[in-house]
Amino acid sequence: MKDFTINKAIAFELPPVFEGRHLIDGAWIASTDRFDRVSPSHGTVVSVSARGGEAEANAAIAAARRAFDAGVWSRMSGKARATTLLKVADLIEANVERIALLETLESGKPISQSRGEVGGAADLWRYAASLARTSHGDSHNTLGAEMLGVVLKEPIGVVSIITPWNFPFWILSQKLPFALAAGCTVVVKPSEMTPSSTVMMGELLLEAGLPAGVCNIVLGYGDPVGSLMSTHDDVDMVTFTGSTVVGKMITQASAGTLKKVALELGGKNPQVIFPDADLENAADAVTFGVYFNVGQCCNSSSRIIVHEDVAESFVARVVALSKQVKFGDPLDPDTQVGAIVTPEHNAKIHAYVEAAIAEGATLELGGGALSVDGLGDQFYQPTVISGVQPDMPIARDEVFGPVLTVLTFRTLEDAIALTNDSDFGLSAGVWSENMHTCLEFARRAQAGTVWTNTWMDGYPELAFGGVKQSGQGREIGSYGFEEFLEVKSLVMRIGRSRAPWVQTST
Numbered sequence: 001m002k003d004f005t006i007n008k009a010i011a012f013e014l015p016p017v018f019e020g021r022h023l024i025d026g027a028w029i030a031s032t033d034r035f036d037r038v039s040p041s042h043g044t045v046v047s048v049s050a051r052g053g054e055a056e057a058n059a060a061i062a063a064a065r066r067a068f069d070a071g072v073w074s075r076m077s078g079k080a081r082a083t084t085l086l087k088v089a090d091l092i093e094a095n096v097e098r099i100a101l102l103e104t105l106e107s108g109k110p111i112s113q114s115r116g117e118v119g120g121a122a123d124l125w126r127y128a129a130s131l132a133r134t135s136h137g138d139s140h141n142t143l144g145a146e147m148l149g150v151v152l153k154e155p156i157g158v159v160s161i162i163t164p165w166n167f168p169f170w171i172l173s174q175k176l177p178f179a180l181a182a183g184c185t186v187v188v189k190p191s192e193m194t195p196s197s198t199v200m201m202g203e204l205l206l207e208a209g210l211p212a213g214v215c216n217i218v219l220g221y222g223d224p225v226g227s228l229m230s231t232h233d234d235v236d237m238v239t240f241t242g243s244t245v246v247g248k249m250i251t252q253a254s255a256g257t258l259k260k261v262a263l264e265l266g267g268k269n270p271q272v273i274f275p276d277a278d279l280e281n282a283a284d285a286v287t288f289g290v291y292f293n294v295g296q297c298c299n300s301s302s303r304i305i306v307h308e309d310v311a312e313s314f315v316a317r318v319v320a321l322s323k324q325v326k327f328g329d330p331l332d333p334d335t336q337v338g339a340i341v342t343p344e345h346n347a348k349i350h351a352y353v354e355a356a357i358a359e360g361a362t363l364e365l366g367g368g369a370l371s372v373d374g375l376g377d378q379f380y381q382p383t384v385i386s387g388v389q390p391d392m393p394i395a396r397d398e399v400f401g402p403v404l405t406v407l408t409f410r411t412l413e414d415a416i417a418l419t420n421d422s423d424f425g426l427s428a429g430v431w432s433e434n435m436h437t438c439l440e441f442a443r444r445a446q447a448g449t450v451w452t453n454t455w456m457d458g459y460p461e462l463a464f465g466g467v468k469q470s471g472q473g474r475e476i477g478s479y480g481f482e483e484f485l486e487v488k489s490l491v492m493r494i495g496r497s498r499a500p501w502v503q504t505s506t
Contacts, residue, residue: 003365004381007328007335009374014042018102020049020195020219022056023202025063026212029056035192035220040108040378041330041339047106047196052220057187057228060216064158064185065234067213074155074183078132085129085177087208089122099200103169106194108339108378109293110330118197121173124476127460128177131481135182146495152488155183156260157236159484160229162222162250163198164242165191165341166296171241171264172198174464174475176215179239182484187235188217189226193341195219222246230254237262237484241298244398244424244469262473262483264465266398267298267426271455272415272441273306273314277431278453283317285429285455286404291325291337291382292456295402296345298470299427299449299456303388303395303405305418311408315386318404319365322382328372337402339378349380349401356394356405362387366402390421398424412437420446425467429455448474 022029031050039046050056068074073081092099100114107114140149159179163171168190179186190198202217218225230238230253237260240250244265254261271289273282289301306314330338340346346369353367366383386406388395395405409415419428419441428447430438442450448466451457458464463477474480 003323004370005324005326006370006372007326007332008372009329010332012331014044014046014105015101017045018047018196018199020047020199022050022052022060022219023199023206023215023217024056024060025066025216026206031056037106037193037195039105040341041375042105043376043378046102049192049195049199049219052218052225054224054228056218056220057225058232060187060218061158061229061232061234063213063216064187067211068155068158068185072211073180073185073214076183078135081181081183082129082132084208084210085125085132085181088177088204088210089125089129091204091207092122092125093119095200095204099169099197102200103194103197104330104338106196107165107168108330108341110332110335110338112333112335113293117167117170121170124173124460125177127476128181128481131178131478132181135481135485137487146493146497148492148494150490150492152490153485154488156484156486157184158234159184159186160235160238161186161188162226162229162238162240162242163188163190165193166293166298168194169197169201172201174480175239175241176201178476178481179484180210180214182481184237184484185214186216187229188215189220189229190217192219192221226250227253231256233257235259239473239475239483240264247471260483262475263471264298264473264475265426265469265471266424267300267466267470268303268396268398268422268424269299269301269427269429269447270419271301271304271429271431272409272419273304273310274415274430274432274434274437275307275309276433278433279310279314279317281453282431283314283321285431286318287321287325289429289455290404291322291402294337294340294380296341296400298398300400301429301455302399302403303407305407305409305415308408308410311386311406315364315384315406319384322365322384325382327370327379327382329375337382339375340380340401343378345400346378346380349399349403352394352397352399352401353383353385353403356385356388356392359389359392360387361385361389361392361394361405364406390418396422412440416441416444420444423469426470427451427466
């Protein structure tokens, strides 16, 4: 353990256990059946949530359907919707500390990252508000002297939003404000592992004056709540972020009603390092990319593809930086990497590492559980593995932990082939001082986002999503907003000289 930088437990008075309830048709609803969330870092119950079933899911969907059909939100002006969204953004910023603390306790992520996630989400709400004001259709006045064509953009209807545990507040804010900006009504199901920040969002929505039934929240498990939200006739669209396996299940389940499905799924994201790159900045970005959120991030740069000429020195640089990354108590503001979400996931990560070593890969650093004084061992060491072959499971599967795999290449063609040799296509990165190299790589890489000489910079204006088994559809930006709209063509005759189809005798 002496090779690592570990922040031991700090003295901190934990808040009272949070009690989460469903939000259905503007009212908070409890359930006799409940479930606990034990903090992965502190080992104590931090929230108790109502456990919903078919009755709660049906009630929430019915409320969303009534609200949409009544037009209390869907037919409201863009200005009025934007005003509410802006109020929510202000309320988010006023409640950052309260929401971030519970998110850290439920997820195990560092408090500094939770604060950034929650506070940064306000910008997504403000950008969505701008889209509510500026969205418009098209007109066509070149169809002839007596014809006018108008293309309308209308809200798709009732949307089921199913969110994961790793960024519960941020990912909710990548979906919810854009659906609301479009005029949709929604039913939200957060992960049972991190439900509370979504309940807190519901509190803010009511405080901002969102009409009853426009946003409904049902707590519980994928079966039956998520399943019903994916199959119900009154749901027009499902948007889901999570594993590829569950995404495929949702696609299959929703096929019976042909509802629209938007999916943001897994990734096995490469950073490609050319020998002419700024290797110091690249090594820092690689280190950030693999350990951010404990590697439990769909955008984690969990594999690097390094030119043979610099591979040995570059890996040594990343290993040295990894030893300086601060692992430990998530409530310590200096901590950079916190706890793994569950013991079972910790064991899964370790199984991938052990299998890679058994197959001949070289363990450069880490490779086991990490104990933190006062907090136990639901942590995992910063781990770097070189000598990885492209067909190894650790090079192909989404490990979802603080584990970096290293592959090497000789030519640009090799790098592109290795990049695209994956079932996933969420994001990729390239490091080179030669802009021609960067542009060719960016155009040929099969990924929804390509970063050049940086990693994981994002903005509300830029769409996010993947290709291949990383998903379908886009989130945020104007393209993400368009996902929640249907296009309707309105064809109008404004003249009186239409020739009759039926010829009548005179």
